[in-house]
Amino acid sequence: MIAERLFSRAPRAAALGAALLVASVAWSAPAADSPLILAAKNGQLARVQALLAAGGVDVNAPDAHGYTPIMWALARGGASMVQALLADGASMPADSPAFTPLIEAAKAGQLDTVKLLLARKANLEARDASGQTALQWAVGRNRADVVAALLAAGADVNSRNSHGQTPLIQAAQLGDAALVDQLAAARGVQLDARDGFGYTALMWAAHNGQAKIVQSLLARGADRGLKGKDGLTAADIARARGFASLAQQL
Secondary structure, three states: OHHHHHHHHHHHHHHHHHHHHHHHHHOOOOOOOOHHHHHHHOOOHHHHHHHHHHOOOOOOOOOOOOOOHHHHHHHHHOHHHHHHHHHOOOOOOOOOOOOOHHHHHHHOOOHHHHHHHHHOOOOOOOOOOOOOOHHHHHHHOOOHHHHHHHHHOOOOOOOOOOOOOOHHHHHHHHOOHHHHHHHHOOOOOOOOOOOOOOOOHHHHHHHOOOHHHHHHHHHOOOOOOOOOOOOOOHHHHHHHOOOHHHHHHO
16 A cells, blocks of 8 residues: 555655756856946046957847946946947937936935937936936935936926925925925025925925025015815914914924
8 A cells, every 4th residue: 555655645745846956957046247337337547448448248238127328328437438339339329218318316315427419418307107307316316416406407396296386395294404495595495395295395494494505495475375185284284383482483
């Protein structure tokens, strides 16, 4: 009986072993990054230049995730690396929700790369999958220098993200007083723009107890009498959040 059971299991065991062998042969580890990809990914300009000078490299060959050397350079390598790759025949990626050169550079705080892309007439209002523009990413990263470059190039200071927030509202929500001043001084800015909650930059500043930002916005003419969708004014919001002295100022 025992022998019969053993023999009956043998074909199944053999089949299982064969299946595992086939699977192990079919599976292979992801391809290693090329030297050029690695150099660009690590921001090694001299290494990239040396590899390009040596020749024999495909400047547009992607890594296992579909990212080319110039895509890594846009976020990590700087303008000199981007220019070197372009001069060697690299293709600038087209804007898409998955990857927009200007957004990646702004997101990474690569000011020199942002300026390079602006000189190449990059689309200032392109949006990524999250619905944000390069300006909105720069605000979110607290990069006043990148914000200044984008505004000087004509970026829409009143553009809205998927939550209806303008860059000014974002800066107020983040509590970045310097950015609030910078954006509030921009030509054409809408001080009293509302987001999806019906809140203005002043309301968010009140919500977060940011007295300096409140004073700056009031001095520029922000309307303290507006109400959000919850029916509260900036003063009401500050009071409800426990900022009594700020509520009195409002």
